[in-house]
Amino acid sequence: MPKDIAKEREDEWFVRHEREFLEKIRQQRQKRLQEELQKAKQEELERLRQLHWMKCPKCGHDMEAVVLEGIEVDRCMFCEGIYFDRGELEKLLLQKQKRRGFFRRLMGLES
Numbered sequence: 001m002p003k004d005i006a007k008e009r010e011d012e013w014f015v016r017h018e019r020e021f022l023e024k025i026r027q028q029r030q031k032r033l034q035e036e037l038q039k040a041k042q043e044e045l046e047r048l049r050q051l052h053w054m055k056c057p058k059c060g061h062d063m064e065a066v067v068l069e070g071i072e073v074d075r076c077m078f079c080e081g082i083y084f085d086r087g088e089l090e091k092l093l094l095q096k097q098k099r100r101g102f103f104r105r106l107m108g109l110e111s
């Protein structure tokens with residue numbers, strides 16, 4: 001193989017490997033940035049959770065868990081607003097409906 005062709009192939013090899021190496025470094029940096037961003041998001045969510053946990057959404061005071069019609073709801077200790085978790089209101093309404101049905105049957109309004 002002529003010397004200049006050998007040299008050219010050697011250069012090509014280096015260029016290709018250097019490109020692959022740089023790409024690998026770029027990907028690693030990208031991955032690290034993604035992980036740091038994810039961690040920062042988690043920390044922010046945790047910070048917000050701690051800040052707002054059991055605080056009234058209207059006045060910001062502490063809330064307490066109270067049992068209403070057998071369902072635990074959160075009540076503000078200051079403005080007495082009542083807040084339901086997902087599904088709790090439906091449960092309460094369903095119970096009311098059942099109870100109303102019971103009383104209506106009791107009074108002979110329904111069969």
Ligand SMILES: [Zn+2]
Nearest residue numbers: 056059076079
């Ligand atoms: Zn309140």
